[in-house]
Amino acid sequence: MPMLYPTDDKNMQNEMYPRMTLSDDSSENGIMSSTGVSGRNVMEKYRPAQVPMVFCTGVVPGTIEDAALGFFADTEERSRMRNSNNKDAVVDDMRILARIQGPTKDDPFRFLGVKWCAHSTSGAAGCFIKSRDYLIIESTGMALDLDGNRFTYMLNHSIELDEVPDFRKNGHVRIAFSICYVLRPHGVGEIDIFCQGFVDIGGKIPKRLSTYMFCDGLMIVPQFVEDAYAKKLTWLLRTQHFDNIVTYRELKDTDDRSRMRHNTNKDVLVDDIRMLTQIHGPTNEDPFQFLGIKWCSHIPSRTVSFVVKPRDYVVFESTGMAIDPNGQRFSYMLNHSLEIDEVPDYRDFGQVRIAFSICYIFRQREIDDKADTVDMFARGFMDAGGRFTVRIATSHNTFEAEASAARVIVAAVAARDL
Structure with a gap:
């Protein structure tokens, strides 16, 4: 069962920002030095003061390979499929504006690119809630930590581009958010999920409601794993x-x-x-x-x-x-x-x-x-x-x-x- 953690939880910070060992060429004895990756500072820099930072962790059935397959969305069609897991939104349009990196033999789930998405609120609420859009840089793939253990990740971070202005004149409200997922093996057939992020949903939606919706959205990772199962079973059929x-x-x-x-x-x-x-x-x-x-x-x-x-x-x-x-x-x-x-x-x-x-x-x-x-x-x-x-x-x-x-x-x- 996923759980929410306070922002000062040390275990969560250690998992989200592991220490990486780098070679220090300036060192006289050539000893490897350990440097902390300050990913949190990036989020904090762009997080609006009134918007809370949210942490979430849990253990779910599956493998990190299944999760990586569920995260992987290097085409517009696959991106629409993945975004359909969000029950609160209906994807109206999705565009990949730039593909910087793609899959390789060493990392078949690798993707780095810029995406734009417009969506509307599902159901009856769509009658009185304006459509939203966002522009993000997305990165997915697998990597090795300091101990040689594999993990998978997905990062979505809002950006601004002059070529993609907000479309407020067309009735859209621009969302700003940043989300990072890190998934590690927990045991046989289980994975640990660590994620954090924030969202500024814009418009007149109360911050409490938007944060509640955001927290719920962080917990859709099990659905990504289910989608990976469906893809593999479909291939068999x-x-x-x-x-x-x-x-x-x-x-x-x-x-x-x-x-x-x-x-x-x-x-x-x-x-x-x-x-x-x-x-x-x-x-x-x-x-x-x-x-x-x-x-x-x-x-x-x-x-x-x-x-x-x-x-x-x-x-x-x-x-x-x-x-x-x-x-x-x-x-x-x-x-x-x-x-x-x-x-x-x-x-x-x-x-x-x-x-x-x-x-x-x-x-x-x-x-x-x-x-x-x-x-x-x-x-x-x-x-x-x-x-x-x-x-x-x-x-x-x-x-x-x-x-x-x-x-x-x-x-x-x-x-x-x-």
Whole structure:
């Protein structure tokens, strides 16, 4: 579980700013001298006085190689994929303005360059919070510490360029921030995470709220590791039909897999999810088949969680693959709300029950020689309950379809990358 530390914590400072041994040519005896790297001074120099510095550390499953693969984003497409892990923001545009260094055989996750990104707030909060943009220099890769132990890192630091002025006239508010991640092996299959940074989100958002959102954003490293797993698994499936990859992304026959799939919805945070019954599971003929009943409780994203009540739902879910009358394979996912006496609504506990029905169909696209492309069709409705306006509820349902499309894109890009 990640934890926040005071800024004067000595252990954190030692991990974030390890001492490096350098040769001192001016020394008479040629003895190696130890010099502290003052990375913190760089952050402190640019940190606004009213903005707090935040530290975070924790232990999560994975390897530093997986984390490095999750951090690595040397193209605009990969950068969009990585930024999609932030549930509070929707990437509107992403540009790599300069590539200074790229991957090498010794450091396949190396990247040093300048990026510009514009994003808007996800969900209903986007109606009253202005779009943001930022300009940063980014560095990722792996290195060796003084003891010869490997670690991976990612640094994002805001910069100013005359060629990229702020776009306030276009409704954007420029963000200034600096974040540094250092990840070290902790044990077998575990990694230590150390990170620190600050953010000046600009505009009229209270500093307390922006800091809270920033702290939460620092804790998305486990999602980067999950993305690395997905990329590797996708590569293994790449030798089969491409629609297998898409269907694999939709298969969620356990509580954990269901939570992972719901993480693509930027409007909500899964509070709890339960598999109430499993009627059918995967078979040799249909390895992605699932038929069962699920219950899920979720809370709105951080920006609107203060004014929107938590929601829950009970659904009948079916996923798998089939063949149409023309002999063409397709994959599908159906979610349909139902009522069960054993699972009453929990209005007394502050929950609002949602009713919805949605169906997805994915077909292999066989035109223009695009063997790695699928057509997606979605149809459905949703009653969000409570006092939501129909327009906002309908917009939310549209985001669900976009989230499913995003899963397809992630699978496709991962397949090409690996």
